[in-house]
Amino acid sequence: MKCKEGAPVLVIRVGDAFCKACFREYFVHKFRAMLGKNRVIFPGEKVLLALSGGPSSSAMLRQVQEGLSRETAKRLRFVPGVIYVDEGAVCGQSPEEREDTLTRMQALLQASGFPHHLIHLEEVFELPSSILQHAPHAPSPPGSSYKAAVEGFIHQQRQGAAGTGDTMAPEGQVQERLAVLGMQEGAAASPEGLLPASALTEELRQLFGAVTTLTAKEELLQMLRTHLILHTARVRGYSKVMMGDSCTRVAVKLLTNLSLGRGAFLALDTGFMDDRHGDVAVVRPMREYTAKEVAFYNRLFGVPTVFMPALDTKVLEKPSIHRLVERFLYALQAEFPSTVSTVYRTGEKLSATPADTTAEPQRCLLCLCVLDTGVVEGSTLQALLISEELSRKRPSDPSPTRGGCCAGAGARRCCGSPPASGTKARADFLPLLCYGCRLTIKDMTCLEPLPPYIRSEAERRRRRATMKQEIQEYLLEDEAAEPKS
Amino acid sequence: MPVHCTACGERPAALRRPRTGQALCRACFVGAFEKEAHAAVTSGRLFRRGDTVAVAASGGKDSTVLAHLLRTLDARHGYGLRLELLAVDEGALDGGAAMVGADKIATGHNADDVAETVLMNFLRGDVARLRRGTLAAPEEAESSQDGAVPRCKPLRHAYEKEIVLYAYFLGLDYFSTECRYAPHAYRGHARTLLKDLEAARASAVADLGHSAEHLALRPEAGRAARGACTRCGAVASQPVCAACLLLEGLERGLPRLGLGKGRRDRAPGIEGEAEPWEKGRGLREEATKDDWLYGAHGLKALEEEPWQRRRGHKAMGAEQENPHLEERQPGALEEEEAEPQQRRVWQLRRRSQNIVGEEPEVNGEQQPGSLEEEETHHRRRGQEATGEELQLEATVRQAEAWQRRQRRNLDF
Numbered sequence: 005m006k007c008k009e010g011a012p013v014l015v016i017r018v019g020d021a022f023c024k025a026c027f028r029e030y031f032v033h034k035f036r037a038m039l040g041k042n043r044v045i046f047p048g049e050k051v052l053l054a055l056s057g058g059p060s061s062s063a064m065l066r067q068v069q070e071g072l073s074r075e076t077a078k079r080l081r082f083v084p085g086v087i088y089v090d091e092g093a094v095c096g097q098s099p100e101e102r103e104d105t106l107t108r109m110q111a112l113l114q115a116s117g118f119p120h121h122l123i124h125l126e127e128v129f130e131l132p133s134s135i136l137q138h139a140p141h142a143p144s145p146p147g148s149s150y151k152a153a154v155e156g157f158i159h160q161q162r163q164g165a166a167g168t169g170d171t172m173a174p175e176g177q178v179q180e181r182l183a184v185l186g187m188q189e190g191a192a193a194s195p196e197g198l199l200p201a202s203a204l205t206e207e208l209r210q211l212f213g214a215v216t217t218l219t220a221k222e223e224l225l226q227m228l229r230t231h232l233i234l235h236t237a238r239v240r241g242y243s244k245v246m247m248g249d250s251c252t253r254v255a256v257k258l259l260t261n262l263s264l265g266r267g268a269f270l271a272l273d274t275g276f277m278d279d280r281h282g283d284v285a286v287v288r289p290m291r292e293y294t295a296k297e298v299a300f301y302n303r304l305f306g307v308p309t310v311f312m313p314a315l316d317t318k319v320l321e322k323p324s325i326h327r328l329v330e331r332f333l334y335a336l337q338a339e340f341p342s343t344v345s346t347v348y349r350t351g352e353k354l355s356a357t358p359a360d361t362t363a364e365p366q367r368c369l370l371c372l373c374v375l376d377t378g379v380v381e382g383s384t385l386q387a388l389l390i391s392e393e394l395s396r397k398r399p400s401d402p403s404p405t406r407g408g409c410c411a412g413a414g415a416r417r418c419c420g421s422p423p424a425s426g427t428k429a430r431a432d433f434l435p436l437l438c439y440g441c442r443l444t445i446k447d448m449t450c451l452e453p454l455p456p457y458i459r460s461e462a463e464r465r466r467r468r469a470t471m472k473q474e475i476q477e478y479l480l481e482d483e484a485a486e487p488k489s
Numbered sequence: 490m491p492v493h494c495t496a497c498g499e500r501p502a503a504l505r506r507p508r509t510g511q512a513l514c515r516a517c518f519v520g521a522f523e524k525e526a527h528a529a530v531t532s533g534r535l536f537r538r539g540d541t542v543a544v545a546a547s548g549g550k551d552s553t554v555l556a557h558l559l560r561t562l563d564a565r566h567g568y569g570l571r572l573e574l575l576a577v578d579e580g581a582l583d584g585g586a587a588m589v590g591a592d593k594i595a596t597g598h599n600a601d602d603v604a605e606t607v608l609m610n611f612l613r614g615d616v617a618r619l620r621r622g623t624l625a626a627p628e629e630a631e632s633s634q635d636g637a638v639p640r641c642k643p644l645r646h647a648y649e650k651e652i653v654l655y656a657y658f659l660g661l662d663y664f665s666t667e668c669r670y671a672p673h674a675y676r677g678h679a680r681t682l683l684k685d686l687e688a689a690r691a692s693a694v695a696d697l698g699h700s701a702e703h704l705a706l707r708p709e710a711g712r713a714a715r716g717a718c719t720r721c722g723a724v725a726s727q728p729v730c731a732a733c734l735l736l737e738g739l740e741r742g743l744p745r746l747g748l749g750k751g752r753r754d755r756a757p758g759i760e761g762e763a764e765p766w767e768k769g770r771g772l773r774e775e776a777t778k779d780d781w782l783y784g785a786h787g788l789k790a791l792e793e794e795p796w797q798r799r800r801g802h803k804a805m806g807a808e809q810e811n812p813h814l815e816e817r818q819p820g821a822l823e824e825e826e827a828e829p830q831q832r833r834v835w836q837l838r839r840r841s842q843n844i845v846g847e848e849p850e851v852n853g854e855q856q857p858g859s860l861e862e863e864e865t866h867h868r869r870r871g872q873e874a875t876g877e878e879l880q881l882e883a884t885v886r887q888a889e890a891w892q893r894r895q896r897r898n899l900d901f
Contacts, residue, residue: 184828219690259611263686263693267700325689332682336612353616355707378704380624382533384600384698387646390528394521395496395509439699443692 006030014300018341024304031293031301035067038289039080042276045244045287047081052242052309053118054132054233057109057310059271061248064297065116066307067289068246082244086113086120087236089229093125093205094212094221095313097101102199108310109342115308121236126204128228133461138367139282168195218324220316220447223264223440227370228455230286237284247276249288252295255347260329266440268376271354280372294344312415370439370445370460376440385439426450498522503658507650510691515658522655526643527566535641536593538569543638545592546576551597553663554652555644559595586638598642601649601683604697608679616706624702648694656763719887728891 010023022030039045042368053068055061071080088109092102106122111118174286215221237245249257255272271280278286290298302309316327324329337343365374379386429451434442445451451459472479491501494514502512506521513521529535536542544559546552556574563570573589575582586594603622610618644652656663668674686693720728729737 021682217690259608262607262611262700263690263697265692265696265699267697268703268705271705323685323689325686325693328682328685328689332678332685336678343612347611350614350616350619352610354706355705372556376699380702382529383624383702384646384695385702386532387525387529388692388695388699391508391521395511439696443696444692 013304016294016297024468027128027300028305031068031297032070035064035289036071036080036290038276038292042121042287044277044285045082046154048083048161049244050085050240050242051244051246052233052237052240053084053086053246054248055086055109055113056248057105057112057312059295059298059302059307059309060250060253060293062307062309063293063301064248064290066068067211067304069116084118085240085242086116086118086121088113089232090122090124091225092312093208093228093316094225095317097313099199105310105312106199112310114163121168123232123236124200124204125225125228125232126200126208128202128232128455128457129207129456131231131457133464135231135238135457136369136372136461138372139238139284140282167405189484199235206429207453212457214450214453215448215454217447218316218322219264219326220444221324222324223377223444225315227441227444234281234284234286243267243284245284245286247288247360248290249287250290250293250295250298251348252344254288254291254351255344256326256330256333258347258351259333260326261440263325263329264440265443266438269371269373269438269440270351272373274351275354291348341404368441368464369433369436370441371438373438377437377439377442432461436462436465493689504654507648507654507691508695519658522566522647522651523558523561525646527562529646530562530568530643533641533643535595535643536568536570539567539571540592541573541590543573543575543582543586543589543594545594545596546574546583547597548576548664549597550652550656550663550665551599551644553661554656555595555597557659557661558655559643583638591638594638594640595640596640597644599649599652600649600694600698603642603645603685603701605676605679607697608682608703609651609676612675612679619701619704620706622701623704623706648696679699719891720889816852838857 005022006026007195012021013024014027015021016027036441045051053061053065055065065086068080068084070081072084073079090106090109092105097105110122113122194337212221214225233245237243257274258270261267261270266273272280274288274291276288276291278288280322301307316324333343333347367373368375377385379389430445433451437445492512494500494502494517496512496513496517500514503515504518505512506518542559542829544552544556546556559572562568563572570801573591575585575589575591575594577585582594586639607619607622609615610622655661683697685696688695690696718733719728719732779798
């Protein structure tokens, strides 16, 4: 349709027929326009590509490969690396299947030609709690030109390279912490073969076993995966992470997160740039490609993908909210072809809430978003608290299942702590979380299996809060920032 | 083995609360429900002492429970309200409220309605309505501007199932009839999804409510560059507002005018930013498969509030349903259901009729163009014309000129 000469091979949207060459051009152009329009990637920056083996992230990898190759006019200028997180332990794969998938992914990673990292989900148990701390990172003042930002970045790089010991560089601190913890990278990998130590796998299984609903499992998995990726990025000096969320995926995520009570953070969860972690930002360059376009591209240009089962593959009854919304949207899209794009465009109209300029706002322990649990008069949250209050009327009433720790866990290894501390631990833990994360944790029977980094960070914050409460009357104003301790 | 009520521990439990999953006896449930309603009224500061509140009653479960609840709570806690039951058949809620001298209208929207609405608004891309649902939105401001009686939803935190439970246990009787167009409405899809979500997670309804309140929208999104429609003077971001656009379509025998791509994503009159490829396309028509949804009767489906749906109001013909395609004075029902902006349009049009004596014609040459001449013209008619009305005249004149120019530029 565009060039009027090539034979059309596919139709995107009504009335838009493309020949192979034009489609390729359209696809590539979209990618570059996406990066160019939101000018957040600096030349020479290290960018980590998160590969899941699925179509969108594979297409993204291919785009980056092509964009960086020497022949391209105006080639992209950043330094990519690739990461893959192996989640086979929780997705119901047998060890053989897992090994098989891993071998194939290894091959793919090596073929990419970029430095690659293969991380196992089991490594969450070895994460430092620093991952849950928002690393302050002076953002370029709004309105400053891209050029100025690039200059600032290059200057920063030179400083780091010259080894002036910039104490504000969070990487240096993390490295320090790693050394302090005696942690080595890749320690989780077992000496023999590709799979990690089975003890860790078992721990991971127990963690997910303690989660009762599929919805909460999905959320937990996403959270852990993100933490792992970000940690790797930090340790290896990547300042950006590219995720391969497609337009369809973004639309599903928007509605899913709405239903999960995460309406306040939609912009961060689905927007182009997500900088809640401070020093490492997540970008989503594929968010304007529909799943259909990506699928066609992969087919026409032979982009290799690896299939792996997800958490809810072959789980037919009691679908998760994620699955329900996905089904709903796909069905609606079949009837009304503009559904996905409308939802996507609505999502575009969202903005991240501007950070409080004065005090460092309280952040959720798990998702690092600014807490949305301030009780506003007449709000839904307040009504819920009132209902909970009314439910708790009888102190003598032995609280039902949600109170006792590991109640009904059966023969499984329990934390061994008395029920009272379980309830208390939960009551201490929940206020540290945003509304959405609270729901996830509420679906867990026991908090013990959580990885150490989460628990230690929670403890630290609790101690700090107690400290603050003790001296509340003497404090003059909120601290501007958490002092590095 | 009988389960005991977890609240009082004495009586056997009669139900399990959808909201908390607790097993409660009848008395404790009723008590909790009423306490929560009272908390909603007080913390939301819904009423002031001495207010006259018109309770919108359709006879359905929400309004029945609402009426009973308000009366009970008013007596028990001494809100000092004068309660009026307002049952409107086809009349406007606002008109009825004005007749009984009400300061506020209380509608029976429940938590499920709110949750459905959020989903629907997201699916339709209705950013303006989404904005109104956030906590940061100024609630009263808009309604009081155009003279409409402010509304409140005392039951907005109550789950629909709990409302039914309450009515059941108190022996309240009600009639529930569904609007006969309900199965075709878009809202039905959102409703099904909500039911499924609730099955997956009991708190889904409340979670959606929480999300809706905390949505962070870009300041410029969903808010018109508040210019005025050159034809009718109403608020519009385009030179001609959607209402006039649709009217124009009718006059020209193009019923799909203004309903093509780019128009449908917005509630009529409340415009968002046009996509770059849509600018200047206002008068071009385009019919796509989606137009059945946003076309004639679909537009009415868009405007549907659950309130209207449950009332089971007398169905009008599909074409007739769309107030925008009709030149007649809108029925009181439609007035009530329509957007405040639409109401303003009708009011303005009525006013302009008073001045001019007839609908401003599109093609005809009429009154003199300058302001002074118009004044003389008005004095001739023995009327006092306010500055605002003169402005209206002037803008109507401009609009006609603009329209003539537009028509010359476009090919049909």
